[in-house]
Amino acid sequence: MRFALRRALQAAIVIAVVASLAFVLIHFAPxxxxxxxxxxxxxxxxxxxxxxxxxxxxxxxxxQYLRFLASYARGELGWSVGxxxxxxxxxxxxxxxTVLLMAVGLGLGLVGGxxxxxxxxxxxxxxxxxxxGFAALVVLSVPExxxxxxxxxxxxxxxxxxxxxxxxxxxxxxSMDAWERAGDVAxxxxxxxxxxxxxxxxxxxxxxxxxxxxVLPEDFVRTARAKGLTERxxxxxxxxxxxxxxALSIAGLLIPAVFGGATIIEKFFAWPGMGLAxxxxxxxxxxxxxxxxxxxxxxxxxxxSAFADVIAARLDPRQARR
Amino acid sequence: MLAVLxxxxxxxxxxxxxxxxxxxxxxxxxxxxxxGGTLIVGAPTDPxxxxxxxxxxxxGQAISEVVYDKLADIGPxxxxxxxxxxxPRLAERWEWSRDSLQITFHLDPRARWxxxxxxxxxxxxxxxxxxxxxxxASPKASELADELDSITVRDSLTAVAWYKRRSAxxxxxxxxxxxxxxxHLLRAIPRDSLATSGAVRALVGSxxxxxxxxxxxxxxxxxxxxxxxxxxxxxxxxxxxxVKEPTTTFAKLYGGELDVVDQFPASEVAELxxxxxxxxxxxxxxxxxxxxxxxxxxxxxxxxxxxxDRGVRRALTMALDRDAMARSVxxxxxxxxxxxxxxxxxxxxxxxxxIPFDRAGAARALDSxxxxxxxxxVRTKGGRRLAFTLLVPATSKPRxxxxxxMQDQWKQVGVxxxxxxxxxxxxxxxxxxxxxxxxxxSFHVSPSPSGLRKTWGELPEAGSGYNPGRYGSPAFLAxxxxxxxxxxxxxxxxxxxxxxxxxxxxxxxxxxxEAPNLVAIAGRVRTPPLRPDAWWSNLERWSFxxxxxxxxxxxxxxx
Numbered sequence: 085m086r087f088a089l090r091r092a093l094q095a096a097i098v099i100a101v102v103a104s105l106a107f108v109l110i111h112f113a114p115x116x117x118x119x120x121x122x123x124x125x126x127x128x129x130x131x132x133x134x135x136x137x138x139x140x141x142x143x144x145x146x147x148q149y150l151r152f153l154a155s156y157a158r159g160e161l162g163w164s165v166g167x168x169x170x171x172x173x174x175x176x177x178x179x180x181x182t183v184l185l186m187a188v189g190l191g192l193g194l195v196g197g198x199x200x201x202x203x204x205x206x207x208x209x210x211x212x213x214x215x216x217g218f219a220a221l222v223v224l225s226v227p228e229x230x231x232x233x234x235x236x237x238x239x240x241x242x243x244x245x246x247x248x249x250x251x252x253x254x255x256x257x258x259s260m261d262a263w264e265r266a267g268d269v270a271x272x273x274x275x276x277x278x279x280x281x282x283x284x285x286x287x288x289x290x291x292x293x294x295x296x297x298x299v300l301p302e303d304f305v306r307t308a309r310a311k312g313l314t315e316r317x318x319x320x321x322x323x324x325x326x327x328x329x330x331a332l333s334i335a336g337l338l339i340p341a342v343f344g345g346a347t348i349i350e351k352f353f354a355w356p357g358m359g360l361a362x363x364x365x366x367x368x369x370x371x372x373x374x375x376x377x378x379x380x381x382x383x384x385x386x387x388x389s390a391f392a393d394v395i396a397a398r399l400d401p402r403q404a405r406r
Numbered sequence: 407m408l409a410v411l412x413x414x415x416x417x418x419x420x421x422x423x424x425x426x427x428x429x430x431x432x433x434x435x436x437x438x439x440x441x442g443g444t445l446i447v448g449a450p451t452d453p454x455x456x457x458x459x460x461x462x463x464x465x466g467q468a469i470s471e472v473v474y475d476k477l478a479d480i481g482p483x484x485x486x487x488x489x490x491x492x493x494p495r496l497a498e499r500w501e502w503s504r505d506s507l508q509i510t511f512h513l514d515p516r517a518r519w520x521x522x523x524x525x526x527x528x529x530x531x532x533x534x535x536x537x538x539x540x541x542x543a544s545p546k547a548s549e550l551a552d553e554l555d556s557i558t559v560r561d562s563l564t565a566v567a568w569y570k571r572r573s574a575x576x577x578x579x580x581x582x583x584x585x586x587x588x589x590h591l592l593r594a595i596p597r598d599s600l601a602t603s604g605a606v607r608a609l610v611g612s613x614x615x616x617x618x619x620x621x622x623x624x625x626x627x628x629x630x631x632x633x634x635x636x637x638x639x640x641x642x643x644x645x646x647x648x649v650k651e652p653t654t655t656f657a658k659l660y661g662g663e664l665d666v667v668d669q670f671p672a673s674e675v676a677e678l679x680x681x682x683x684x685x686x687x688x689x690x691x692x693x694x695x696x697x698x699x700x701x702x703x704x705x706x707x708x709x710x711x712x713x714x715d716r717g718v719r720r721a722l723t724m725a726l727d728r729d730a731m732a733r734s735v736x737x738x739x740x741x742x743x744x745x746x747x748x749x750x751x752x753x754x755x756x757x758x759x760x761i762p763f764d765r766a767g768a769a770r771a772l773d774s775x776x777x778x779x780x781x782x783x784v785r786t787k788g789g790r791r792l793a794f795t796l797l798v799p800a801t802s803k804p805r806x807x808x809x810x811x812m813q814d815q816w817k818q819v820g821v822x823x824x825x826x827x828x829x830x831x832x833x834x835x836x837x838x839x840x841x842x843x844x845x846x847x848s849f850h851v852s853p854s855p856s857g858l859r860k861t862w863g864e865l866p867e868a869g870s871g872y873n874p875g876r877y878g879s880p881a882f883l884a885x886x887x888x889x890x891x892x893x894x895x896x897x898x899x900x901x902x903x904x905x906x907x908x909x910x911x912x913x914x915x916x917x918x919x920e921a922p923n924l925v926a927i928a929g930r931v932r933t934p935p936l937r938p939d940a941w942w943s944n945l946e947r948w949s950f951x952x953x954x955x956x957x958x959x960x961x962x963x964x965x
Contacts, residue, residue, distance in 0.1 A: 113831070114829075114831045114832045114834075114835065115830075115831025115832075115834065131543055131545065131547075134540055134543050135543050138541070138543065138598065138601075163602065166454055167454055167622060168454050168455060168601070168602065168606075168607065169602075169607070174622065177621075177622050177623075178622070178623065233653060236653075236654065236657055237657070240657070240661070241657055241660075241661055247663070248654060248657050248658050248661060248663060249649060249654050249657075249658060250624070250625075250647060250649075251624055254444065254446050254625060254627075254645045254647050254663075255444045255446065255645075258618075258627070258643075351650055351651045351654075352651050352653070352654055353654070354624075354647070354648065354649045354650070354651065354654055356452075356621075356622070356623025356624050356648065360623060360650070361623065364452070369831070
């Protein structure tokens with residue numbers, strides 16, 4: 085309990101510092117949320133000044149910071165100038181989309197990566213093992229956007245198995261019943277989620293394979309085999325639980341990414357989630373949305389790292405004692 | 407006898423068939439556009455503001471203008487002088503007072519807001535009060551305030567616009583900038599919170615399409631207004647799908663998932679031509695790119711050591727093959743700008759002179775001005791190298807490409823160009839404070855050439871993005887003012903031509919290109935002739951070719 089409280093306090097301090105830094109940095113960056121006179125010459129200095137006053141951006145940074153703290157203390161996340169509605173409402177729109185995409189993508193990637201790494205370790209040196217290892221390396225080496233483009237070209241344009249992008253079928257979605265709508269979202273989710281899963285699986289499989297290879301020569305594995313257990317049982321009951329810690333730690337560290345979004349994947353598949361919203365907010369100097377995104381991300385980093393610590397402690401009690 | 411009777415019956419039968427046939431043809435003609443279907447438009451930006459006083463980019467304008475009707479709409483000739491060519495919209499007719507200081511608009515009694523309430527003269531009066539309210543901070547307020555004194559209500563269907571003074575474009579300024587707003591829905595909302603209220607996202611308009619759903623970052627769905635006073639749109643729905651990644655947009659267009667892509671890039675034209683199911687509409691360009699020379703030394707009042715000399719500016723212009731540059735950047739649709747306007751503006755005159763490309767002539771001119779080639783190949787004069795920095799927004803690919811071409815072409819005449827590519831948020835303040843040598847900018851112009859006054863005429867007010875190089879020619883300004891004040895187009899054109907001749911000869915900048923305005927449209931979509939400045943202007947008359955409308959489930963629910 086004491087440990088948990090200490091961790092919570094540490095996390096709160098980290099989040100407060102990061103949010104404050106984000107607040108200060110974004111306010112000191114050149115520009116503001118309103119288009120410059122070059123983008124729209126109608127937006128004169130006088131009009132910009134009026135808009136800055138309306139949104140309180142003309143006040144000293146300290147006053148704005150205190151106002152920001154007060155609004156967070158009241159549980160309000162502020163107003164998104166870019167979206168023209170409350171930040172909480174923007175996050176409520178984009179976060180579920182990202183959670184859906186990232187949870188499915190990371191979940192499949194984790195399971196696929198562990199399965200592939202396990203299989204590779206069991207068939208070390210085989211031609212297929214070398215081939216799959218090479219494929220994983222290629223996926224890891226190629227930039228994300230190329231993987232996304234290839235997926236679109238191959239599975240959406242070429243084989244036409246999946247829609248190219250978006251969340252739903254624009255023409256038909258309005259006329260579908262609830263089940264059809266769920267199926268429509270699933271169909272649109274498939275390609276970006278599988279692309280993400282491929283990227284995650286490629287990374288996880290490399291680490292997990294190495295972890296498996298480190299455990300396989302251990303004495304307890306030899307003993308298990310000497311007891312006459314089948315190879316499948318040896319792997320599943322004795323090797324995998326001892327090797328999977330690495331993959332789970334990676335999963336814990338990836339949890340914040342679930343909420344931060346994958347900007348490239350979201351952009352190429354027109355999946356308007358957190359990643360794109362945060363990118364647009366940073367470019368457009370949507371101050372309060374940026375800071376809220378940073379706070380949210382900080383919260384999930386804390387949760388993710390705590391999750392990784394707990395998993396590691398469960399798998400290796402020596403770590404809990406340290 | 408029988409033969410006669412038979413012929414008579416046959417003739418009657420034929421007549422009956424012809425009549426029935428005509429009835430069917432007429433019926434079919436009456437419903438020629440009524441093919442239904444959903445049109446999917448690929449939108450490159452995610453419009454955050456659709457409320458007429460506040461929208462600030464092209465997709466937002468397109469959506470806003472099909473949801474809200476104006477009092478009258480500009481005609482296909484894009485005339486902005488007087489009211490010639492204007493199409494009645496919410497105003498079925500209008501009358502000018504003898505002194506032209508009043509225009510009386512008679513509203514169409516059939517016009518309704520999307521919630522069923524009638525459109526009234528009070529909505530017109532209320533709209534002006536919203537646009538002009540400083541708390542709303544509408545970017546269109548200054549245009550309206552310059553010309554208009556007030557709007558009064560004579561009766562529920564008659565609004566009278568009162569002007570401060572006569573001007574050639576007073577009608578255009580009013581009907582182009584002021585969109586009637588539903589007073590019965592918005593009046594109770596405090597003005598300082600209007601822009602942030604839910605009511606402005608609800609978009610209850612008076613146009614051919616009404617808002618059904620607005621999913622941030624995803625799509626904006628419109629449905630045909632069922633009882634639209636000018637006749638129901640042929641399409642059932644129009645969805646603006648937001649796809650920010652161009653490669654995804656093209657893949658969706660070529661795969662048939664999108665029907666229209668606005669702002670189609672010139673670099674993709676060759677690929678589009680391989681797809682027989684698509685066609686390319688080339689709309690008029692209202693966007694030109696330029697290089698502005700800072701005629702003064704930084705923000706000071708001293709002449710710039712290089713660009714303060716008109717001869718040097720002309721020589722620099724002469725050294726650039728702008729036609730080749732435009733083709734290099736925009737391919738087959740690339741066109742060099744003729745001056746500080748586009749060919750689509752009515753002030754353009756094909757006989758306008760230009761500074762021709764002549765590299766040898768440019769070199770000779772620089773020699774004669776005392777700029778001689780030094781040992782490093784760069785010209786110098788009195789110890790000053792003919793070298794300068796060009797600021798380019800990092801977000802503009804065409805201007806970055808142009809900058810590279812300029813660097814190469816100027817190098818050949820002994821001019822060293824350093825290209826500084828900056829994020830607009832960093833570059834903007836430098837330009838408006840005139841802290842630059844040269845700046846690669848662009849202007850989005852209206853059909854009227856009267857904008858020349860602000861873009862290259864008057865010295866900029868603090869913080870203005872206009873006239874960044876501070877070109878100030880009394881002769882130019884006088885001709886522009888005469889053009890703006892002229893009430894007949896031929897006279898106005900004469901003055902604008904004289905003004906353009908002056909500014910082109912003075913070369914305060916180099917007008918690089920007219921940005922091609924391309925719209926890719928699926929072949930199955932039938933459109934009336936597109937208005938040059940706004941492809942969406944007759945969207946209610948768009949339809950799918952018979953049998954080509956993408957199917958919609960029979961259980962379709964009308965949202």
